[in-house]
Amino acid sequence: QVQLVESGGGLVQTGGSLRLSCAASRSISSNNVMGWYRQTPGSQREFVAYTNTGSTNYAASVKGRFTISRDNAKNTVDLQMSSLKPEDTAIYYCYAFSAGTAYWGQGTQVTVSS
Numbered sequence: 001q002v003q004l005v006e007s008g009g010g011l012v013q014t015g016g017s018l019r020l021s022c023a024a025s026r027s028i029s030s031n032n033v034m035g036w037y038r039q040t041p042g043s044q045r046e047f048v049a050y051t052n053t054g055s056t057n058y059a060a061s062v063k064g065r066f067t068i069s070r071d072n073a074k075n076t077v078d079l080q081m082s083s084l085k086p087e088d089t090a091i092y093y094c095y096a097f098s099a100g101t102a103y104w105g106q107g108t109q110v111t112v113s114s
Contacts, residue, residue: 001025001103002024002025002026002028002096002101002103003024003103004022004023004024004025004094004095004096004103004104004105004106005022005023005025005105005106006020006021006092006093006094006105006107006108007020007021007022007023007108008020008108009092009108009109009110010109010110010111011111011112011113012084012110012111012112012113013112013113014084014085014112014114015083015084016084016112017081017082017083017084018081018084018110019078019079019080019081020036020078020079020081020092020094020108020110021076021077021078021079022036022077022078022079022094022105023074023075023076024075024076024077024096024103026075027072027075028072028075028096028097028098029098030052030053030054030070031052031053032052032096032097032098033050033051033052033095033096033097034050034051034052034070034077034095034097035047035048035049035050035051035068035077035094035095036048036050036068036077036079036092036093036094036095037092037093038088038090038092038093038110039091039107040089040091045093046059046090047059048062048066048079048092049062049066051068051069051070051077056068061087062081062088065081065082065084066079066080066081066082067079067080067082077094077096079092081110084110084112085112086112086113086114087112088112089110089111089112090109090110091107091108091109091110092107092108092109092110093105093106093107
């Protein structure tokens, strides 16, 4: 079992920045994916970014504005969000794969005001 706990969400104005952090309760192999999804009311969960073994991938909607980073020693994955837009408003969920199982955090709210 892996518990994931997100932090760092909040309210920010358009053009502002926020940094989300996710801490895993135990080590996740660097070969395994850790990343972020987001969800708005009435919509499906949407991929944002992931990282594994030094590789990163971003959704087109956030590429160039968001940066994902991982600290394997601390079992954390962060999401630095810049140039935020109102359409980035969502609940952001951290996820990780371990031993063939996907684990999810409880989510953290990000609200971008216009």
